[in-house]
Amino acid sequence: MPLAVELRGVAFAYDGGPPVLAGVDLAVEEGEFVAIAGPNGGGKTTLLRVAIGLERPTLGTALLFGEPAHRLARGRRLGYLAQRSRLATDAPVTVREVVSAGRLASGRLLGPLRGPDRVLVRDAIAEVGLAELADRPLAELSGGQQQRAFIAKALAGEPRLLVLDEPTAGVDADAQEALAALLARLHSERGVTVLYVSHEFGAVEDIVRRLVLVRGGIVFDGPPEDLPGAWHDPSHVHA
Amino acid sequence: MPEILQLDFMRMAFAAGAIVGVLAPAVGFFVVQRRMSLIGDGLGHTAFAGVAVGTLLGISPVATALVATVGGAVGIEWLRSRHRAAGDQALALLFYTGLAAGVVIASAAGSFDAGLFAFLFGAILTVTGEDLVLMAVLAAASLAVVGLLYRAFAAVVLDEEGAKAAGLPVASLNIVIAGLVGVTVGVSMRIVGVLLIAALMVLPVVAASRVARSLRGTLLLSMAIGVASAAVGLTVAYYANLAAGGTIVLVSAAVATLAVLSRGLR
Numbered sequence A: 001m002p003l004a005v006e007l008r009g010v011a012f013a014y015d016g017g018p019p020v021l022a023g024v025d026l027a028v029e030e031g032e033f034v035a036i037a038g039p040n041g042g043g044k045t046t047l048l049r050v051a052i053g054l055e056r057p058t059l060g061t062a063l064l065f066g067e068p069a070h071r072l073a074r075g076r077r078l079g080y081l082a083q084r085s086r087l088a089t090d091a092p093v094t095v096r097e098v099v100s101a102g103r104l105a106s107g108r109l110l111g112p113l114r115g116p117d118r119v120l121v122r123d124a125i126a127e128v129g130l131a132e133l134a135d136r137p138l139a140e141l142s143g144g145q146q147q148r149a150f151i152a153k154a155l156a157g158e159p160r161l162l163v164l165d166e167p168t169a170g171v172d173a174d175a176q177e178a179l180a181a182l183l184a185r186l187h188s189e190r191g192v193t194v195l196y197v198s199h200e201f202g203a204v205e206d207i208v209r210r211l212v213l214v215r216g217g218i219v220f221d222g223p224p225e226d227l228p229g230a231w232h233d234p235s236h237v238h239a
Numbered sequence B: 001m002p003e004i005l006q007l008d009f010m011r012m013a014f015a016a017g018a019i020v021g022v023l024a025p026a027v028g029f030f031v032v033q034r035r036m037s038l039i040g041d042g043l044g045h046t047a048f049a050g051v052a053v054g055t056l057l058g059i060s061p062v063a064t065a066l067v068a069t070v071g072g073a074v075g076i077e078w079l080r081s082r083h084r085a086a087g088d089q090a091l092a093l094l095f096y097t098g099l100a101a102g103v104v105i106a107s108a109a110g111s112f113d114a115g116l117f118a119f120l121f122g123a124i125l126t127v128t129g130e131d132l133v134l135m136a137v138l139a140a141a142s143l144a145v146v147g148l149l150y151r152a153f154a155a156v157v158l159d160e161e162g163a164k165a166a167g168l169p170v171a172s173l174n175i176v177i178a179g180l181v182g183v184t185v186g187v188s189m190r191i192v193g194v195l196l197i198a199a200l201m202v203l204p205v206v207a208a209s210r211v212a213r214s215l216r217g218t219l220l221l222s223m224a225i226g227v228a229s230a231a232v233g234l235t236v237a238y239y240a241n242l243a244a245g246g247t248i249v250l251v252s253a254a255v256a257t258l259a260v261l262s263r264g265l266r
Helices: A042-053 A095-106 A114-129 A142-156 A174-190 B008-033 B039-057 B061-081 B085-110 B114-121 B129-158 B160-165 B168-193 B195-210 B214-238 B244-265
Strands: A005-013 A019-030 A031-035 A059-064 A076-080 A161-165 A193-197 A210-214 A218-222
Touching: A005 A042, A005 B114, A019 A218, A031 A042, A031 B114, A042 A059, A042 A161, A042 A193, A076 A095, A076 A142, A095 A114, A095 A142, A095 B129, A095 B160, A114 A142, A142 A161, A161 A174, A174 A193, B008 B039, B008 B129, B008 B168, B008 B195, B008 B214, B039 B061, B039 B085, B039 B114, B039 B168, B039 B195, B061 B085, B061 B160, B061 B168, B114 B168, B129 B160, B129 B168, B129 B214, B160 B168, B160 B244, B168 B195, B168 B244, B195 B214, B214 B244
Parallel strands: A031 A193, A031 A210, A076 A161, A161 A193
Antiparallel strands: A005 A019, A005 A059, A210 A218
């Protein structure tokens, strides 16, 4: 079985800029739950973007389920929650419409949603506890509820790989716990592979078996309990 | 039957107005949501160059304008997506090149006349049955594409990067939207003129988005406002003896202003 995520000798720099990542090797097997931490500007988000093909490495290889990551294709069933997810439009958009867009990751591209797709959308909304608010405009929801709608969008595509970039930023403690419970369920019941970038892992510390620290490259990769004491606050890690 | 509908040219005008009233907001919807409201304006100027080329070559100005607008739309999307130019700079390039080329070509063809002004400011009352058939076919095809790809277009509008990560063919979808904008400008220019064409793509959407409570609701309401603006504008223009294209746009602008103000008061 191919690895879910494989980075081999990856280096990356934005156009003409200094290197953001260098010498990155990372192998994530299907079904793993990997927490990724590091200081601001350390390259966590860039690492994620290279891993899922939104950026091509300057050097090295990025594979997703054994295929070149930059070959973005439907059907690879990737759920992606970007940092500070927000809608790119000011128009009113309901929770159901946001989540329906997630169905395109694995469902039909043309025509309206069919019955089975609508059921998956409804289930994804219910899974994040927004069933009562499904037809409300997103703008009327709290920050935590909006974040849950974006997570439901990622779930609606029946993801094999869920990539979450700081999913709890600006979200209250209850919503963080609800998210952790949801991720634990997805991970254990459906075997979904999770890459979870954050500064703070309190909510998911019971699920995390592997921690990757990023600071221009990978400076630690192993069980959280093996982390050197001086690094216990990952946001202040120094190589 | 009311007097206004007893006249052949007015019946044609209402039919043409209804076609454009539905099509322009349906396509403009995706442009406005991507914060590229002025692309219609830029393409209007490109259409002007196309009309001038048609006049110079002695072939259908509508056909050459269609080629120019679709080509211009695809070109601007290419510039934007490859980061060769920021969105507004790409628009400015299109805007001024189109207008300057139109002026130069029209003067070379010696065609600064009423025929050219009809394309600049619209001449809905001179729409023929043949024009109407062409408009209806192009509009039906464009609306069919919108219907078929609505969910994919919406996904790109909501979150372009997320759509890319999900494997949607975002670049191709953006090119299709750009092509639809080009067709819409080509189809609509006889109605309100190339200088005002963007208004019908943008104003009904602005109004609808202040009133509706969903994306789909915004799309459908904007199409209804587009048709109503065309019908009311034509009627007012007929009885008050005003320029039809401008009156249609003013009605649409009044609706948008009311919607924006009422939202502000809530």
